[in-house]
Amino acid sequence: MSRNAEVAALLDEMADRLEATGVEYKPRAYRQAADNIRGHTVAVGTLAAEETVDEIDRVGDAIAAKVVEYIETGEIEELEALREELPVDIDAVTRVEGVGPKTAADLYEALGVETLDDLEAAAEAGEIQEVKGFGPKTEQNILGNIDFARESHERELLGEAQPLADRVLAHLRDHDAVEAVDTAGSLRRWRPTVGDVDILAASDDGEAVVEHFTDFEATVIEAGTSKASLRANGMRVDLRVVVPSEWGAALQYFSGSRDHNIVVRNRAIERDLKVNEYGVFDISDVDDPDAGQRVGERVAGETEQSMYAALDLPLVPPELREDRGEIEAAANDDLPALVTEDDLRGDLHLHTDASDGDGTVAEMIEGAARRGYDYLAVTDHATGPGMVGGVGVDDDALLELAERVRTAAADTDLTVFTGVEANIGADGTVSVADDVLAELDCVVASPHVSLDSDGTDRLLAAVEHPEVNVLGHPTGRLLNRREGLDVDMEAVAAAAAANDTALEINANPHRLDLRGGYVKQAIEAGATIVIDTDAHAASNLSFARFGVHTARRGWAEADDVLNTRDADAVADFLGL
C-alpha cells in the first residue's frame, strides 16, 4: 500500500492534537505538509530510503525526520506522547460538525470525553451545557450531529456527487430569480472524491432561491436567507446565493482550493489589492484595509475572469487550482490549453458480454457511434492472475472474439480495433501468449493482483513488452477501498515514452487511475496518455467525462492524449 495517505493521516492527527493543546502556527504547517504528502506522486517509503523526504513542498527537516521515523519504526514518538497527553479519539470526535480540536480538548478536561459514545452520553445527560463556554444550544447541536458523524467517514465519489449536482443545478435553473448557477468547491475542481456538493447561485432574491432549493427532493438541514443545506443521496448539498455583481468573486472564492486562494491573495497584497469573496479592491489609498469587507475601490468581481485579470492573470481553469504552480504558469502566460470532452474521438478499453460486460459487440459499437466516436477497441478480459470465476477469455477464444469483432466492424462506419485486456502478474509477465497478442490490434495490460506493493518493476516490464499498447489502470487503486501500487511514475513514464506505450486514465469513477498528479508527471516525462472508460455497458461510455477532467487536473492538452487523434493516427500508434 502506498503509505503516503497513511503518513498524511498521522500528520493531520498531529495537527489536531497540537491545535487542541493551543499551539499556534504549527498545526497549519503539519496540515499543509500532510496535504502535499498525500498528493505526492513518489511513495514516502522510497523517499525515506533515499533521504529525500524534504523534497516535498512544505516538508522541512522536522517533519521529514518524523516521516522517516514512522517508516523505520512504525511510530512517531512525539505523536505517541500527544496521544498519551490527550487520550481522545480526536478524528472521530471532531467529525461531529461544530466540534474541533479545542472543543474536544475542553470536553476531555471537563468531562473525560474520549469517544463518540462518551460525547453522546455526556450530551444526553445534559453535562455539556454545564461546562464553561458551552450552553444548551451547543449541546443540542452536538447531539443532533453525532449520528451523521458516525456514518460519514468516507468522502463521496465524484462519479456520484456530480450527477446529483447536475440535477440540483437543473432544478435551480428552473427558477426565474436565478441568474447564474454553478458548482463550487472540490467538485468544481473535479477532485476524485469530495466532502460535499457545493452549489453557488447568483440572484437578487436570495430568499426565493433558497425556498426553491428546499423544494428539491431531499431533507432540509438548515435554510437561511442566503444559504441552505440539504441531505440528498446520503450527501450534503450546500447552497449559497450571492448578488449577481459579486458572482465572479464568490465563485472564485468558493471554488478554492484553499492553498490556491492563499497564493492569489498574496499576489493581490503585492499589488496593493485585497481579494475576498466580494471582489478585488484597490486599497492603495485606504488607511485601514481591515475596516470592512468592501473597503477601497472595487476593481473586479462580476466575473471570475475579472478577478484574475485584476491580478494580471488569465482565467485559471478550476482543475488547476491546487497550488501546483498554476499561478506562476498563468503569470508567464504558460497555462496549458486543456483537453476537452469534445476532443475525444474514441475509446480503447471496453468490455462486452464475451467476458464480464453487459453489452454485445454490436451494442458497444452503437454506443460509441451515439457519442460521435470514430473508433473503439474491444478489449475483453483475458484469463490470468486476478480473473476468477471464469470471467477471462482464453487465448483461443480471444482469436475467435477478434474474428467476430472484425465481422461486426464490416457493418459500421467506425473503425473497430480488436483487442484484449491482459493481466500483469506479480512478476510482470503478461497473461496472454505473445503470438496471440500479435494477432490483436490493441493490447491493454493491467494489474489486477498483488496491488499492495511497489509496482514499478512490474509496470516497467509490461510497458516494455513489445505487444503491449496501453498500460491499463496503472496503480490499480480503488477509491475509498485500496490505495493501489506504489509507482515511480517518472521511470514508468519515461519507459512508456520510449516504447510507444500509452498510459491510461481509467475513467471509471471508482478508479480515476492515473490520477492528476501522475498524469502531470507522465506528460512531463514525455509519455502519451489515453483516456478510457473501461466500459462494461454502453451507458458506461459516459464515464469519459470524469477521465477528461482527471486529465485536465494533470495539465493535459489534446496533443498529449492518444484518443484525441483520428483513427489512422491511432492505428499508427498501435503499430498497424
Place this chain on the structure above:
DNA sequence: GCCGTTTTCGGCCCGACTGTTTTCAGTCG
C-alpha cells in the same frame, strides 16, 4: 514548523457564522 525579489528571523489568508459572551473563541470553508 516552514519559508524567503520584505531571505535565516519574523511573520504566517480572510471572512461568516454560532454561541457564548459583553468583546471573543472556535469552527468552517
